[in-house]
Amino acid sequence: MSEENIYTFENKDYRSTYWHTCSHVLAQAVKRLYPEVKLAIGPSIEGGFYYDFDAPFNFTQEHLDALEAEMRKICKEKLKLERFELPRAEAIAFMQEKDEPYKVELINDLPADAHISFYKQGEFVDLCAGPHLDSTGRIKGNAIKLTQCCGAYWRGDSNRKMLQRIYAVAFPKKEELDEYLKQREEALKRDHNKVGRDLEYFTTVDYIGQGLPILLPKGARVIQLLQRWVEDVEQKRGYLLTKTPLMAKRELYKISGHWEHYLDGMFILGDPHDETKECFALRPMTCPFQYQVYLNRQRSYRDLPMRLGETSTLFRNEDSGEMHGLIRVRQFTISEGHLVLRPDQLEEEFKGCLELAKYCLGTVGLLDKCTFRFSQWDPANPNNKYEGTKEQWDEAQRVMGQILDDLDVKYEIGIDEAAFYGPKLDIQYKNVFGKEDTLVTIQIDMLLAQRFGMYYIDENGEKALPYIIHRTSLGCYERTLAYLLEEYAGALPTWMAPEQVRFLPVTDRAADYCADAAKALEAQGFRVEVDYRNEKIGKKIRDAQVEKVPYMVVVGDRDMENGTVSPRHRVDGDLGAMSLDDFTALLREVVDSKAKK
Template identity: 80%
Template sequence: MSEEVKNEFTFENPEYRKTYWHTCSHILAQAVKRLWPEVKLAIGPAIEEGFYYDMLSPFPFTAEHLEQIEGEMRKICKEKLKLERFELPRAEALKLMEEKGEPFKVELINDLPEDAVISFYKQGEFTDLCAGPHLDSTARVKGNAIKLTACNAAYWRGDSNRETLQRIYGIAFPKKDELDAWVKQREDALKRDHNKLGRELEYFTTVDVIGQGLPILLPKGARTIQVLQRWVEDEEQKRGYLLTKTPYMAKRELYKISGHWDHYLDGMFVLGDPHDETKECFALRPMTCPFQYQVFLNRGRSYRDLPMRLGETSTLFRNEDSGEMHGLIRVRQFTISEGHLILRPEQLEEEFKGCLDLAKYCLGTVGLLDKCTFRFSQWDPANPNNKYEGTPEQWEEAQRVMGQILDDLGVNYTIGIDEAAFYGPKLDIQYKNVFGKEDTLVTIQIDMLLAKQFGMEYVDADGQKKTPYIIHRTSLGCYERTLAYLLEEYGGALPTWMSPEQVRILPITDRAADYSYELKEKLFAQGFRVEVDPRNEKIGKKIREAQLEKVPYMLVVGDKEVETGEVAVRNRKGEQEVMSFDAFQAKLKEEVDSKARS
């Protein structure tokens, strides 16, 4: 038997794993219907890690309810129920779901195309509308390796104007020890979750009356992001970028030229009536590109002006769905290292290479690159809902050119269909949080469309007017999201160079306190971020608190240190050594200047 065939029905096979988890979602639904027949079922797919089922319940599910459901799921597995697929004509399918009192299933059937095959899966007394596939028996699922992990609110069909459902999440494995390992990994993830760490360490907070997805950066978070922003801006300047600063909002007419009004209106915050053409209407910017183009358009351009590299630390606003909000990772207002390169077609590959090199340098320096993956995001040729600008020929050419560039640069990528921007394909640099949820950190996009829409032209060496190409790119991406990933990657112990507080001086005596402030001034003058803890507390307590706050270095100063000019240096790992203050200052400078990760 070949390895491929042998592994077909093992958990290592992604398709088998998906089928396993999909079957678990049906077992979950059957268990709930047995316990509470009045619950109405919506949908229950397998997801990237596990499964869920959306349900309309007359009462909220609690942790105790989830325990009951788990117990019933184990019983169903032991019953070894056969899963049987069958098909019905539309009228009979509707009648079946109406008789079972499942209005969401009736709606799904009504929305299917006229020629759709309508299939069901039956296991014991339970029947569900489903395209499949499934395992052949509930006996294939190990009941003692199932765990329901959470229950959250979810809108039916993602529409906030529709019913609010309850979504029960679960995970399952073929063996109990695999579930135990997953539980331990998840417990470790919870400890590193930026949403927990960032609040405990006072990097950010959220306030109900301000709104969801609008975090407040506390002094620590604001300082770290400032350090990152200044570093990125300086690095971009070294690489020939011109700094811009553009408005946070614009009239709808700008977004109509760019295409955002037609393709992105639902994701924008609009000030005024978007449909009343008789009155002025503004919108907060969801991206900076149409603003930065005005820099190029400010006067006539020649081929000698290109490439023009424009960079901006941009605050953007996107009307994300409330169910998508998560700490600093997905927010409605955020700041990004945004840039646009306007160039001649023959400069495209070299400039794309420069953008990728900059992104890899930034991500590598902060310590995130090793866990990144690359996705070549392409359009969907079917173009559902008229999502994309341009013709199929223009998209094929843009994707051909970008694919050739990625291959020339040796980028190892996956392809994401229907993940492109509405105006062009892009390279997305992806990263997963501690729970395995993937988001985009950095994008590099090729745009052959918008320059023409804005009337952007340059005079080439042959004296002819030509339309430039544009690269949209970020260097470090969204600063809030990057901070979230950094807190998780380092467990809150950020590298010294980006730590909001790099040194805390801990005097033991009153006489040492005055000396501590002298040391602080010396370090502060060198650009280091330093605090003194002058409280009349035991030194052990001061040290423990500094370690819990992840301060990289503590200087313990007593009468002896005052006399000798030395300091007892203690790092947050608990290691300690005595050295001269000058030696410590040199050590700290070398660590910060080199941007060491530890």
């Protein structure tokens, strides 16, 4: 990066530093206006920053407006930010004197040899590792916007107190903020939480629980279509279909390592600590179950690669604060698969997994906005989150890095983002608000085969351990549906639309004609409805457009006399009168080609 770009928003590190400093300005404004509020944490995040507060009242829009005004004042004061350190005991006493219990807890949890640093700006001091800008004057006060306030558990623990989190964003120029707010307004229109509910794809119910959405008929149909399509695609690529249980005894998860490394993320049925009684857990992933298919009998090198695929329902005990519509849920369905293979087959099979994922994502229209992350282990944390030795991880990451380079995959590296048993390629996607999540993952596993004794007999008659690739082809179907609703603003392509054609009789006389035509299309496998309501045709057309139906077929007396239909596309408009056979052929071409219209 050129010298002149170091201190601009083009530099990710500078942008993070800018937003982190803004979070301190927000906290200072809160303490000035509402000194009784206690401070928690305030990091920069992708797309802005937030700060968590423990307040004896609920922040309203009126509070946020007052805080924005105070933040502008602080920026105009051009307060210098000064870093200083304190010994552990003094740091604790310092925050106790300020009556900041959350800061005291954070200090107590720091390692004994940690450098405990603070940043001071005017009368305000905060516990922080930094870095920060050198002055609040570098922040453009009129380009700050507090965007949202919501609940957030302290340290993400649902057993701890619920705090209030104020989200915000800031830019060096007012024009950039205005452009951001304009984009945000458009994002709100496309937000799957709005579109999906307005168009009746899904709903949520408080007494069922967070992260447990109800798929309404439209949403259920789209996911069914995607699942069937993916299963057919995988079958053509040599995958064997499996169907395995939704739960298992803890003994299975102890063998796989999930009991040790993933227990907090699982839903447990029984007492996990009472070894005298059976204890089950809902499955958070399918791998240890599918391994039993491989283990059903002795395998030879000639049996490999074995490609196992399953439409799997999984359960993960996500934090309440992480729930978001269909994107992050506690029960979800995934196109999960595991390939058991010889070491010499690794690169070719990995390439096949990547090509499959790209094909699926490209077909549904999401690939162009995807990015790739090479997720690696953190060598500083080997015995907590990760299995295996440094040598094993170095070898696994070397092999995977070589494969990615050979395939010319452009990726970023994510440290401490690997699975506990191996590195992975994560295909990332951002929702309309810029929040990034993993859509598809392809993982290389050199460890779990040994845990399960998954040997095969090689060409020399000797026992050998295979490699395993964990992969998805389209990822989580609920998350994919969310992204599709946002990408197409609810107007899903015809081939996956829950309703493809709606007949609109102009008069009651045309109702039977429409019913017969609809039955003929349904017999060809199309999804068709007839609007029999006693409404004017203009309203019927508007309602169908609002509901994003791809094709509306207006039928009047002239169509009945001529034996025609008059289809209208939601984008292309009136297509003119044509025979039902011609319209059927038009539909067949659009659907079979999986066109984006």
